[in-house]
Amino acid sequence: MPRQMPGLAVEFRAAVAAALGISEAGERIRTLAQAGSAIHRQLTLSRLEALHEMAYLRVFVGWEQFIEASFLRMMCGYQSTVWTPAFAAGKQRQLKISAAEGALFGGRDYLLWHNPKSVRDRGHQWFAGGPHEAVAVSNFSRLESFAAVRHRIAHGSDDARRKFDAATMTLSGQRYRGGSAGKFLRSWNASISPAERWLNTIGDELASLAAQISP
DSSP: OOOBOOOHHHHHHHHHHHHHHHHHHHHHHHHHSOTTSHHHHHSOHHHHHHHHHHHHHHHHHHHHHHHHHHHHHHHTTOBOSSOOOOBOTTOOOOSSHHHHHHHHHTTOSOOOOOOHHHHHHHHHHHBSSOHHHHHHHHTHHHHHHHHHHHHHHHOOOHHHHHHHHHHHHHHHSSOOGGGOHHHHHHSEETTSSSOEEHHHHHHHHHHHHHHHHOO
């Protein structure tokens, strides 16, 4: 009997909501704090931006964990409501998750999943028309931009800043003072109605993409 995929996308959406709760709590506290109070003075805008960055890192780590977990299970033949694994030529179903890790990692301790090109290529290598490849291809530019935001938080290099600036131009049509990921994530995405902060937009979009891969 085929093994059914666990509710990985549901778990990821719950993790996104929990991460967003970090920044939302900060916003509420500052809004309710009396102007001039110790709490209001301590919870500065720069600290709120830092909360948004921390929340985003949690969202993105959860996304990478979801991609890997769903990929490994599909390698083992787990099927979802939208896809039954079909393998590429020369590939076959793995019997255990540990065997799938060995076959996929190729002796490495871990794999990086932030880059949609890597997700696309691995999906193409292992599956025939798999959902990881399909989602990576159809959302390539936005996923690259989301990864650039993540790198700007984690790395201080000039390259990370340049790619972040390019990402925010793609997503919101503007750059942010100091190349600040927190300023971008806390800013409002006015392209949708009602407007919401970019942190929420990206978190919700990644959760929706996860559901397309494995509901």
